[in-house]
Amino acid sequence: MIGKGKSISHTQASMAYGWNQEKDAEVVYIKLLVGDNPKEITQEFKLIQDLNHTCKRNTLSFVISPTITDGKKLSVKDLKKITNEFIIQMKLENRQAIAFVHRNKAHTHIHLYVNRIDLKGKAFNDSFIGKVSQRAAHVTAEKLGLTTVAQVQFENKWHSQEIRNEIKRRHDLTINYQKPEDLTKYTEGMRSNGVVVNPVVNKSGQLQGFHFFFNGQQFKGSAVHRKMGVSYLLKSIALNNKSQDLVSPSNTIKLFDKLVPIPQKLALTLSQQNLREKSMNKGIGI
DSSP states (O other): OEEEEEEESOHHHHHHHHHHTSTTOEEEEEESOOOOSHHHHHHHHHHHHTTOSSOSSOEEEEEEEOOHHHHHHOOHHHHHHHHHHHHHHTTOTTSOEEEEEEOSSSSOEEEEEEESBOTTSOBOOOTTHHHHHHHHHHHHHHHTTOOOHHHHHHHHHHHHHHHHHHHHHHHHHIIIIIOOSSHHHHHHHHHHTTOEEEEEEOTTSOEEEEEEEETTEEEEHHHHOGGGSHHHHHHHHHHHOOSSOSBOTTSEEEETTEEEEOOHHHHHHHHHHHHHHHHHHHHHHO
16 A cells, blocks of 8 residues: 655645546545535635644645555445544544545545644644655555555565566577577567567667567566676577678678667677687587
């Protein structure tokens, strides 16, 4: 669950925008208020805010977002519990507040507005309110058995690693069994194995590397595996190319019937690799 918070001065406009995004927005929390529309609630807020003339951003605006999976299971009663616990964690219990839920998108979320000025005219300290609200959402999620940001990050990291491992496996299959002799055949082979490979070209028009697309995610080659960076990848293809040099004398490489320049350092590395292979083959022949 994610919590975002900030101090605002345009109470009615912000509340009206959030409230009117969904017809008949469902109120899940209300305290020390009797109004039933943004204009009336703003006027009630103002009666208390007039006790403090120095605070300009006198309304606290929060968005509380459970994960998509959690959001699909949450009832109105559950959303009330979330809002109430969040307010307790923020230490905003004894203030005017209203919250309503949005379900018009796949991601259920709560809009919460709290009067920054309390009944004695004191303003709530909003220093680092973004971090404080995220911490409050984390504790709320833990207490109510919901998914925390840390859990989502861990799951995403684990899932990402699984996808990278699968891309590497399919790369190995392409290199070792299809034995592509050039980049075009390599990209075609990877596509036949379900992975889309796109070249990355810098501002100078030189080939810098490759992006790999698989299962809705994108990674640069070196992020998949260190041996899938551009240098290692081209070396692997060069090993399969027995008939000609992969790199031309003008430091270009063929890709989809086009000659793409490559950095001089990379060209030198590949040329040295090619010389070593030729020397080895010659030695074996002797």
